[in-house]
Amino acid sequence: MTTAEAAQATDLAAKAHVDLSVPAATNDLVSRLVSDGLIAPVPDVPRPTRVEQLSSRRTLVLGLCGITMVVEILSYAGLLPNLWVGGIPLSFSLLPAMALGLACGSRLLGRSGVRRIAVVFWTIAVLMLAGITALCARHGRLDLVPALGLAALNEELVYRLAIPAVIAAALRLGNVRPNAARIAGLIGGGLWFILLPGHLEQMQTPLDLLPYLAFASLAALIVYRSGSVLPLAIGHAITNLLTFLMFGAAVTADARGLAMASVLCLLVLAYGRPRRITVGDDGGLVDTQTGLAVRAIDLRDGQPALLELADGRYLPVHTDMVVPGEVRTREAADDAGGLHGAVPSTTP
Numbered sequence: 141m142t143t144a145e146a147a148q149a150t151d152l153a154a155k156a157h158v159d160l161s162v163p164a165a166t167n168d169l170v171s172r173l174v175s176d177g178l179i180a181p182v183p184d185v186p187r188p189t190r191v192e193q194l195s196s197r198r199t200l201v202l203g204l205c206g207i208t209m210v211v212e213i214l215s216y217a218g219l220l221p222n223l224w225v226g227g228i229p230l231s232f233s234l235l236p237a238m239a240l241g242l243a244c245g246s247r248l249l250g251r252s253g254v255r256r257i258a259v260v261f262w263t264i265a266v267l268m269l270a271g272i273t274a275l276c277a278r279h280g281r282l283d284l285v286p287a288l289g290l291a292a293l294n295e296e297l298v299y300r301l302a303i304p305a306v307i308a309a310a311l312r313l314g315n316v317r318p319n320a321a322r323i324a325g326l327i328g329g330g331l332w333f334i335l336l337p338g339h340l341e342q343m344q345t346p347l348d349l350l351p352y353l354a355f356a357s358l359a360a361l362i363v364y365r366s367g368s369v370l371p372l373a374i375g376h377a378i379t380n381l382l383t384f385l386m387f388g389a390a391v392t393a394d395a396r397g398l399a400m401a402s403v404l405c406l407l408v409l410a411y412g413r414p415r416r417i418t419v420g421d422d423g424g425l426v427d428t429q430t431g432l433a434v435r436a437i438d439l440r441d442g443q444p445a446l447l448e449l450a451d452g453r454y455l456p457v458h459t460d461m462v463v464p465g466e467v468r469t470r471e472a473a474d475d476a477g478g479l480h481g482a483v484p485s486t487t488p
Contacts, residue, residue, distance in 0.1 A: 197243070202309055204240040208302040211236050216337070226283030230291055237297040244301075250368025251426070253413045258371075261406040265374050268399060272381045275390050284384055292376035299333040299356075300326070300363045300372065326364055330356035355379075358404065361412055368411040375403045417447065427455070 212233035214220045222229035241248060252258035269285075276282050304325030311321035333339075334352045343349055359372055382396040417425055417434065425434035427449055438446040447455045 201240065201243050202305060204236060204243055205302040205305040205309075208233055208236040208240050208298055209306050212298050212302075225290055226281075226285075226287030228284075228287040228291065230287070231294060231298075233298055234290060234294045237294050237302065240302060241293070241297055244369075247367065248370040250363075250366040250371060250411055252366065252368070252410045254410055257406060258410040261371065261403075261410045264406065265371075265378065265403065268378055268403070269374075269381075272378065272385065275385055276381070279385075279388060279390055281384075281388075284381065288380040288384065289377040292380055293370075293373040295333065296359070296369050296373040296376055299329040300359055301369050303329040303332060304363075322364060326360040330360050358408065362407060365413070366411040368407075371407060371411055375407050378403050 211220065212231060215222070215232040220232040223232055223234055224230070273282070273285050276284050304322070306325070307328045308318075308321040308325035311324055312318065316324070333356050334349070339352055343352075359376075362368055362372055379400050382391060382399055385391045386393055386396045417427060425437075426432070427434060427447075432449040432451055432453075435448045435450050438448070444456055449455065
């Protein structure tokens, strides 16, 4: 579940009183193509019930985002107790954040545009975590691994998902464009993350702000492009653990820098360059910018390729786009000329 999907729940709630049952063919692009005689009229097909199910899930996630944000505020105001793990105080928002993570499920993984690099990232991340765990055990601080791992996961869920989603949803109620609302939400969450008390304590000069600003910007870019919160949390945990080990003279500064650079570069390569259309969790096609399932792709010869989203919108698709092999396809005869018709995805 990305911030775009959470913000969409607000869109649907705000527009619930409006009759949106507009025939699919009234879409501006499709209407123009129909009037030019390039494609046949698109029939008015009832929307699938899957859209309503997704809307309910997004509403749940948005509600949990709001609760997580409020608990985070109360926690840092001193109105809620800290949660102590391995001798490290964690924000009480960890509890609603974990519930938020469970509600999002596998969507926290995001969508990689280069899956081979994603495999390399996860392989190296697992090996690094195993090595770091062994070092922590050797120095008698094995408790740091779950403590700093949970701290990183909590910060990513709060500052890269919950807070940006709430800000974006509020802006969407004011008719701000979806992409602009998402960017504003991520900027707001990033600034909040930089100004955390624990981070400010480590800033002695203005230059000390740069590492936090760079990490917050990189994290926002990755989440904006792919919604990859969990991979980012893994990278964040490795960074925190290496920093503690460096302070304890268990690793050198050079080794820490090399490991951090490797993890962050792989994160950007694997999750910072997503394709517009990718394979979703259930094997169907998904539009990564809106989070909506693809209902059908019109690949008839002699006309621009069109992609139909679950909410009835149409998008132009590059003509050489390849439908993944695991997606079920079928060909339908065109009434006007017997051309190849729509290629539906497996997503209902």
